[in-house]
Amino acid sequence: MAATKASKEQKYDRQLRLWGDHGQESLENAHVCLINATATGTEILKNLVLPGIGAFTIVDGHTVSGEDVGNNFFLSNNSIGKNRAQAATELLQELNSDVSGNFVEESPDKLLDNDPEFFHRFTIVIGVQLPESTCLRLGSVLWSASVPFLVCKSYGLIGYMRLVVQEHTVIESHPDNALEDLRLYKPFAELKNHIDSYDLDSMDKKDHSHTPWIIIVAKHLEKWLSEHNCQAPKNYKEKEAFRQFIREGILKNENDVPEDEENFEEAIKNVNTALNPTKIPSAVDDLFNSEQCNSITSQTPSFWLMLRAVKEFALNEGNGSLPVRGTIPDMIADSQKFINLQNVYREKAMQDAGAVCKHVESLLQSFGKPPESVSEKDIKLFCKNSSFLRVVRCRSLAEEYNVDSVNKDEITSSMDNPDSEMVFYLMLRAVDRFYQQHSRYPGVYNYQVEDDISKLKLCVTSLLQEYSLNVNIKDDYIHEFCRYGAAEPHTVAAFLGGSAAQEAIKIISHQFVPFNNTFIYNAMSQTSATLQL
Amino acid sequence: MAVDGGHRDGGCDWDGRWNHVRKFLERPGPFTHPDFEPSTESLQFLLETCKILVIGAGGLGCELLKNLALSGFRLIHVVDMDTIDVSNLNRQFLFRPKDVGRPKAEVAADFINSRIPGCKVVPHYKKIQDFDDSFYRQFHIIVCGLDSIIARRWMNGMLISLLSFEDGVLEPSSIIPLIDGGTEGFKGNARVILPGMTACIDCTLELYPPQINFPMCTIASMPRLPEHCIEYARILQWPKEKPCRDTSLDGDNPEHIQWVFERAQERAAEFNITGVTYRLTQGVVKRIIPAVASTNAVIAAACATEVFKIATSAYIPLNNYLVFNDVDGLYTYTFEAERKENCSACSQVPQDLQFPSSAKLQEVLEYLTENASLQMKSPAITTTLEGKNKTLYLQSVKSIEERTRPNLCKTLKELGLSDGQELAVADITTPQTVLFKLNFTT
Numbered sequence: 023m024a025a026t027k028a029s030k031e032q033k034y035d036r037q038l039r040l041w042g043d044h045g046q047e048s049l050e051n052a053h054v055c056l057i058n059a060t061a062t063g064t065e066i067l068k069n070l071v072l073p074g075i076g077a078f079t080i081v082d083g084h085t086v087s088g089e090d091v092g093n094n095f096f097l098s099n100n101s102i103g104k105n106r107a108q109a110a111t112e113l114l115q116e117l118n119s120d121v122s123g124n125f126v127e128e129s130p131d132k133l134l135d136n137d138p139e140f141f142h143r144f145t146i147v148i149g150v151q152l153p154e155s156t157c158l159r160l161g162s163v164l165w166s167a168s169v170p171f172l173v174c175k176s177y178g179l180i181g182y183m184r185l186v187v188q189e190h191t192v193i194e195s196h197p198d199n200a201l202e203d204l205r206l207y208k209p210f211a212e213l214k215n216h217i218d219s220y221d222l223d224s225m226d227k228k229d230h231s232h233t234p235w236i237i238i239v240a241k242h243l244e245k246w247l248s249e250h251n252c253q254a255p256k257n258y259k260e261k262e263a264f265r266q267f268i269r270e271g272i273l274k275n276e277n278d279v280p281e282d283e284e285n286f287e288e289a290i291k292n293v294n295t296a297l298n299p300t301k302i303p304s305a306v307d308d309l310f311n312s313e314q315c316n317s318i319t320s321q322t323p324s325f326w327l328m329l330r331a332v333k334e335f336a337l338n339e340g341n342g343s344l345p346v347r348g349t350i351p352d353m354i355a356d357s358q359k360f361i362n363l364q365n366v367y368r369e370k371a372m373q374d375a376g377a378v379c380k381h382v383e384s385l386l387q388s389f390g391k392p393p394e395s396v397s398e399k400d401i402k403l404f405c406k407n408s409s410f411l412r413v414v415r416c417r418s419l420a421e422e423y424n425v426d427s428v429n430k431d432e433i434t435s436s437m438d439n440p441d442s443e444m445v446f447y448l449m450l451r452a453v454d455r456f457y458q459q460h461s462r463y464p465g466v467y468n469y470q471v472e473d474d475i476s477k478l479k480l481c482v483t484s485l486l487q488e489y490s491l492n493v494n495i496k497d498d499y500i501h502e503f504c505r506y507g508a509a510e511p512h513t514v515a516a517f518l519g520g521s522a523a524q525e526a527i528k529i530i531s532h533q534f535v536p537f538n539n540t541f542i543y544n545a546m547s548q549t550s551a552t553l554q555l
Numbered sequence: 556m557a558v559d560g561g562h563r564d565g566g567c568d569w570d571g572r573w574n575h576v577r578k579f580l581e582r583p584g585p586f587t588h589p590d591f592e593p594s595t596e597s598l599q600f601l602l603e604t605c606k607i608l609v610i611g612a613g614g615l616g617c618e619l620l621k622n623l624a625l626s627g628f629r630l631i632h633v634v635d636m637d638t639i640d641v642s643n644l645n646r647q648f649l650f651r652p653k654d655v656g657r658p659k660a661e662v663a664a665d666f667i668n669s670r671i672p673g674c675k676v677v678p679h680y681k682k683i684q685d686f687d688d689s690f691y692r693q694f695h696i697i698v699c700g701l702d703s704i705i706a707r708r709w710m711n712g713m714l715i716s717l718l719s720f721e722d723g724v725l726e727p728s729s730i731i732p733l734i735d736g737g738t739e740g741f742k743g744n745a746r747v748i749l750p751g752m753t754a755c756i757d758c759t760l761e762l763y764p765p766q767i768n769f770p771m772c773t774i775a776s777m778p779r780l781p782e783h784c785i786e787y788a789r790i791l792q793w794p795k796e797k798p799c800r801d802t803s804l805d806g807d808n809p810e811h812i813q814w815v816f817e818r819a820q821e822r823a824a825e826f827n828i829t830g831v832t833y834r835l836t837q838g839v840v841k842r843i844i845p846a847v848a849s850t851n852a853v854i855a856a857a858c859a860t861e862v863f864k865i866a867t868s869a870y871i872p873l874n875n876y877l878v879f880n881d882v883d884g885l886y887t888y889t890f891e892a893e894r895k896e897n898c899s900a901c902s903q904v905p906q907d908l909q910f911p912s913s914a915k916l917q918e919v920l921e922y923l924t925e926n927a928s929l930q931m932k933s934p935a936i937t938t939t940l941e942g943k944n945k946t947l948y949l950q951s952v953k954s955i956e957e958r959t960r961p962n963l964c965k966t967l968k969e970l971g972l973s974d975g976q977e978l979a980v981a982d983i984t985t986p987q988t989v990l991f992k993l994n995f996t997t
Contacts, residue, residue: 033641
């Protein structure tokens with residue numbers, strides 16, 4: 023057992039550094055359903071099997087054709103004529119022995135007819151190359167069961183993804199460029215005391231040059247406030263003056279030449295961001311004002327419970343601020359000064375998290391739930407990430423497709439540029455219509471291409487009419503989509519394979535932020551767009 | 556869906572095999588490249604004639620080989636100097652636990668050739684520097700999936716050296732397109748380089764900021780982060796205490812990492828620093844970059860699409876740089892990187908070196924390594940004085956380093972250099988020497 027754990031740590035080392043052991047655990051507990059083992063489907067699954075999801079099930083009623091094998095790495099030519107789900111499962115399973123692979127030789131429509139609850143067991147369902155009717159049926163079942171649904175399609179040189187999830191909470195969004203939480207504007211008591219313990223004017227040269235820039239800014243800010251009627255530097259002119267004020271604090275040698283004090287240079291550089299008043303980010307404020315946060319019941323998931331507790335904290339102990347994050351960036355300083363300063367922030371963060379814990383406890387108590395229902399570890403993590411919380415809510419497919427709730431604004435404003443990626447969304451919808459009418463896709467055979475252009479154009483027109491969309495779709499796009507003949511070139515399938523797999527991992531792990539809600543990839547121009555439909 | 560054209564290739568093809576590809580080669584369309592002509596011969600060209608070189612058989616390389624093979628390319632060579640490690644298995648899907656220790660290029664080629672009938676991948680368990688221009692000249696397109704900027708620059712320099720000019724005009728037939736992909740965690744980029752025509756790797760060197768190392772004084776006397784403690788054990792304690800008898804520290808040896816980890820923990824305890832873990836230690840010592848299958852899949856797919864476009868003229872290729880990031884949703888940005896007028900690699904003109912004649916050679920050396928557009932690693936500087944070739948400074952050979960070291964403290968004037976003097980600089984970042992022209996400022 024220990025040997026497997028160690029070898030898994032080695033094997034997954036490069037990805038553990040991105041989502042941690044707890045992220046990996048959530049992957050290993052996940053069961054992913056893939057519908058249709060086309061090239062797009064198997065490429066998505068490959069990128070989920072390799073990182074070690076617990077299990078997958080492929081649902082596919084098709085038999086393998088020669089064409090299927092031609093663009094699919096996980097089908098071989100001796101599987102022609104066999105069921106596609108079974109054939110693909112074998113070669114995907116072989117990628118990673120930690121993963122358990124299953125297959126169901128059935129079309130999703132049949133399963134929806136006979137046993138729709140079949141889909142309730144999955145962590146996420148990924149539907150590939152689904153006709154519109156199947157997609158909508160499945161979407162409705164999964165929406166009612168609160169199972170996340172990821173719809174993917176590769177059509178010629180266009181890739182399409184649609185995420186359907188009612189409410190997806192993210193505690194660990196891992197933002198790329200987060201601002202530090204230093205509380206310089208209104209230092210908390212312990213920080214104020216620590217700043218007071220420094221006297222820049224009486225320090226020797228070595229100490230002076232190794233004082234953390236946070237202290238330097240704080241000290242100078244104090245002086246500034248007393249001389250400027252408690253008004254912190256706000257505009258560029260004032261900040262420039264403040265920077266100059268700090269520069270004047272640099273020690274000078276006996277010839278009155280300023281010494282080389284890198285910590286002061288750091289202070290000056292950080293003035294821009296360090297003086298921003300601590301505010302609750304508007305995204306978090308919105309969450310505080312949301313229904314789920316304010317109507318807590320015994321069924322409320324722990325995310326909202328913790329959020330409510332943080333809101334209570336902000337209103338009370340926090341004095342209008344979120345719990346202190348507790349981390350500071352590295353800076354020029356001697357070890358002791360840095361560690362002591364770091365500990366001031368760390369201890370405050372622990373104190374704040376403790377206060378939040380008490381709020382969680384009292385909330386739990388009011389429902390007769392034991393305090394252990396939400397772990398201290400989870401609360402600490404929540405507090406540390408409180409500035410970065412995200413909630414993603416995607417509209418249902420029913421809402422997207424319903425004439426009364428279609429997002430007309432998004433469509434028409436995007437189509438102000440007739441070459442925007444939105445045109446591909448509309449073409450995919452038109453192509454779905456064509457399939458519904460003719461039971462085939464346009465231009466599959468060479469001889470069909472020319473005639474199908476006018477037929478597809480009729481579908482485009484009826485689509486735009488039905489939704490009262492006053493947009494113009496250039497004939498070139500209609501021609502191009504007939505030319506595609508529903509081809510699924512491998513490189514487009516592979517691009518979607520990587521994109522979709524990572525979105526699925528985000529849903530499973532609740533780390534990083536999923537897209538909302540439609541992604542279009544154009545391999546002709548290597549551009550993409552995210553639309554909210 | 557059934558067949559639309561029979562099979563006419565060798566016996567290994569079956570009905571409908573290339574249907575998905577054919578539609579882009581045999582049908583006219585409104586968005587094709589102006590040079591594109593629908594024909595059944597394009598597929599033959601891919602299958603029988605077009606030669607592609609894939610550099611790297613790792614995260615990107617495995618994906619590239621699969622993508623190219625399933626797009627119709629059969630004559631593929633792959634170069635990789637590495638062997639397979641257990642930590643590769645989470646994304647380099649052509650390798651299995653039983654392959655650990657074997658050369659990546661060979662295992663990758665075997666897997667592709669057996670999974671994709673008719674595909675003939677030729678492996679080379681070698682460094683790119685082991686080949687000369689005669690090797691590289693044979694390829695129509697070269698695709699890189701490298702993890703080193705130095706290697707990229709070398710490849711870039713090699714293709715530029717293959718360019719031929721007639722009366723100062725670049726001969727198009729000497730251009731070998733270079734498709735370059737790179738990934739790091741959830742970020743990646745793909746670019747198309749037409750050497751001599753579009754921005755090359757060195758034109759945009761500033762896009763790759765130099766790696767930041769911790770200052771020595773921090774490591775030696777003022778640690779604040781667990782990383783500082785680890786570097787102390789690696790850089791200062793290991794050479795001093797030499798726990799393994801004169802061996803240099805091997806990041807792949809768990810015993811070495813364990814030793815560094817324990818020493819780092821001791822140092823951290825001394826300074827009340829928390830956070831030293833085995834995983835962090837390994838990450839710092841080996842300069843590990845986190846990696847997942849998905850990002851490599853996306854970038855390799857974009858690169859392979861470009862190879863296909865260029866090989867078949869099916870569409871206008873990417874012009875010329877794609878950036879991808881899926882930390883928050885999915886973000887792509889496509890732009891045209893511009894050529895640098897005085898690029899040290901592709902501008903074909905000697906680089907300007909402006910220094911006072913009283914400047915020491917040391918200053919010139921520092922400029923060559925620290926300047927963001929040059930970022931040389933260990934430049935060797937030579938020049939011609941009194942008709943004879945003279946080495947001013949060279950680091951890579953111990954005896955020459957010792958002999959030429961005193962030159963670093965001499966001024967350019969003392970070394971006998973004059974205004975307008977040409978210096979030839981060699982470095983691992985380029986296969987050809989770079990010419991500089993001294994411009995005295997005082």
